[in-house]
Amino acid sequence: MTAENMQSNESNESLDASKYSYDIVPYPSHPFRQTHPERLHAISRMFGMSPAEITQCRVLEIGCAGGGNIIPMAETLPESQFVGIDLSQRQIESALSSVEKLGLTNIELKHLDVMDVDQSLGKFDYIICHGVFSWVPPDAQDKILAVCRDHLNPQGVALVSYNTLPGWRLRGAIRDMMSYHVRNLSDPTKKIQQARALLEFLASSVSAETGAYGKMIHSELNLLKNQTDNYLYHDHLEMNNYQFYFHQFIEQANKHNLQYLAESHIATMWTGNFAKDVAQTLERVAPDIIQREQYADFVRNRMFRQTILCAKGTKLDRALNENTLNGSWINSPMRMIEKDPAKNFPENTVSFRNLQTNQGLNTSDPLMITAIEYLGDQFPLAVSFDDLLARVQTKAEELGNVEMSQLRRAMANNMIHLAVGGVVELSYTPNRFTREISVKPKTSGVARLQAASVDRLTNARHEIIKLDDLTRHIVTMIDGEKTHHEIRNGLKDMLHNGKLTMRKDGEPMPAPNGEMLEKIATEAVAKAMQRLSKAAMLIS
Numbered sequence: 001m002t003a004e005n006m007q008s009n010e011s012n013e014s015l016d017a018s019k020y021s022y023d024i025v026p027y028p029s030h031p032f033r034q035t036h037p038e039r040l041h042a043i044s045r046m047f048g049m050s051p052a053e054i055t056q057c058r059v060l061e062i063g064c065a066g067g068g069n070i071i072p073m074a075e076t077l078p079e080s081q082f083v084g085i086d087l088s089q090r091q092i093e094s095a096l097s098s099v100e101k102l103g104l105t106n107i108e109l110k111h112l113d114v115m116d117v118d119q120s121l122g123k124f125d126y127i128i129c130h131g132v133f134s135w136v137p138p139d140a141q142d143k144i145l146a147v148c149r150d151h152l153n154p155q156g157v158a159l160v161s162y163n164t165l166p167g168w169r170l171r172g173a174i175r176d177m178m179s180y181h182v183r184n185l186s187d188p189t190k191k192i193q194q195a196r197a198l199l200e201f202l203a204s205s206v207s208a209e210t211g212a213y214g215k216m217i218h219s220e221l222n223l224l225k226n227q228t229d230n231y232l233y234h235d236h237l238e239m240n241n242y243q244f245y246f247h248q249f250i251e252q253a254n255k256h257n258l259q260y261l262a263e264s265h266i267a268t269m270w271t272g273n274f275a276k277d278v279a280q281t282l283e284r285v286a287p288d289i290i291q292r293e294q295y296a297d298f299v300r301n302r303m304f305r306q307t308i309l310c311a312k313g314t315k316l317d318r319a320l321n322e323n324t325l326n327g328s329w330i331n332s333p334m335r336m337i338e339k340d341p342a343k344n345f346p347e348n349t350v351s352f353r354n355l356q357t358n359q360g361l362n363t364s365d366p367l368m369i370t371a372i373e374y375l376g377d378q379f380p381l382a383v384s385f386d387d388l389l390a391r392v393q394t395k396a397e398e399l400g401n402v403e404m405s406q407l408r409r410a411m412a413n414n415m416i417h418l419a420v421g422g423v424v425e426l427s428y429t430p431n432r433f434t435r436e437i438s439v440k441p442k443t444s445g446v447a448r449l450q451a452a453s454v455d456r457l458t459n460a461r462h463e464i465i466k467l468d469d470l471t472r473h474i475v476t477m478i479d480g481e482k483t484h485h486e487i488r489n490g491l492k493d494m495l496h497n498g499k500l501t502m503r504k505d506g507e508p509m510p511a512p513n514g515e516m517l518e519k520i521a522t523e524a525v526a527k528a529m530q531r532l533s534k535a536a537m538l539i540s
């Protein structure tokens with residue numbers, strides 16, 4: 001699209017204010033790992049609470065849209081109870097249809113305005129309200145916090161995400177301009193098209209080199225270019241769009257008898273992730289956690305938070321120590337990388353990088369090298385701390401220095417350091433998937449349902465995994481009932497009868513047959529199994 005697409009906003013369309021925007025344009029509904037009860041449980045336990053076990057808990061999601069977040073949770077935690085509410089009837093209907101196809105009985109989805117929530121909804125251990133708070137009017141924001149207060153069990157926690165200042169100040173200016181340009185349009189397609197056209201016009205009129213303003217326009221354009229139309233429509237063009245300084249949000253939460261527990265990405269809370277002098281100044285000028293978080297937002301120009309709240313007065317203990325690791329599981333996609341020659345590390349230093357968070361680690365401690373290599377090899381599986389310790393102990397015995405309690409303390413401290421630094425992730429729940437490729441492998445019902453129509457599937461770590469076309473079609477058959485041979489035959493049928501067409505450079509290829517068909521199916525199934533095993537897509 002170019003700036004030529006920009007048109008006058010004069011329009012003779014009549015605005016139909018009675019239609020609810022999410023019923024006209026549904027929101028893409030995805031899983032968010034950072035909202036999963038496993039994460040909320042882990043952080044609240046790390047910080048001194050006694051949260052409900054996630055295998056036996058009650059979860060409420062406010063603004064659950066099409067169920068992309070809550071439905072996979074319900075499938076993987078069958079003994080827990082899930083309730084999702086949303087104001088959009090169309091989205092709830094779509095979510096209910098998925099629930100019916102999956103045959104889930106532990107989830108209730110209601111077409112309900114949060115304003116109408118009353119006691120009958122019951123109490124919950126975990127409340128999730130992601131991507132809603134900033135896009136509803138102030139009375140609904142108040143009600144969301146009231147629901148969190150009134151419907152949480154005593155050791156329950158609520159995750160509420162919202163847009164933050166100062167980061168959204170700049171983004172808000174772009175939103176203002178887009179909103180102005182589309183103010184007389186009602187057709188969502190035209191609105192989206194014209195919003196994009198305005199951005200193109202600005203980008204072509206303002207040079208990226210003309211200082212801060214040019215840089216801002218170009219960086220926003222690059223960001224929005226890759227977002228879906230539905231995202232642009234709701235996240236940027238919705239009538240309600242509120243942003244908060246962190247301290248304002250916390251003051252509002254306090255009024256509702258809720259207190260700050262943590263961020264769902266705990267690494268953002270650790271001042272050690274800033275340069276040393278920045279960290280020292282933050283600690284000096286901001287003695288309490290709320291102030292420290294606020295100043296950290298100023299430094300980072302933060303745009304978004306996913307804050308975990310609990311009832312005011314709940315006893316917390318944020319001092320992490322050796323006991324934090326009791327019963328814990330650790331996961332990290334660590335890979336060894338070439339060490340930076342400019343850094344002058346000692347010769348025996350090994351450098352690692354977390355492939356998801358991009359956080360790095362350089363160490364010359366042979367026990368840490370053993371631990372990190374083991375975590376990387378096992379990923380996506382989490383490793384229990386006791387198992388990790390046993391590996392490290394074997395290495396320590398080789399080196400002839402084992403004092404078990406000292407070893408445990410040192411490893412615990414190292415892992416805490418790495419967890420708050422975003423290098424590893426801690427939880428207290430065992431893996432709910434396997435890397436083993438069994439005789440009759442199985443993927444989740446959610447993944448099979450998604451694979452029938454889209455290429456982005458939800459894995460057992462509650463993440464989005466993008467698959468190629470062949471693998472996606474193979475997933476539809478991995479139901480724990482079929483052998484590899486039967487799956488291969490199923491794929492051959494799909495390829496042969498034209499249900500699935502292979503493509504080269506985007507162009508359709510003729511349907512294979514004979515030996516070629518056999519070869520393609522055999523290789524594709526073997527490759528798919530490896531890919532699914534590494535992507536936490538296989539369950540036992």
Ligand SMILES: C[S@@+](CC[C@H](N)C(=O)[O-])C[C@H]1O[C@@H](n2cnc3c(N)ncnc32)[C@H](O)[C@@H]1O
Nearest residue numbers: 022027063065086087088112113114130131132
């Ligand atoms: C931006 S979408 C976010 C959906 C999902 N939670 C996510 O993060 O992707 C906001 C959702 O909140 C819902 N919503 C807005 N106001 C609501 C209200 N008063 N009561 C219940 N749901 C509401 C919308 O219908 C929509 O599905």
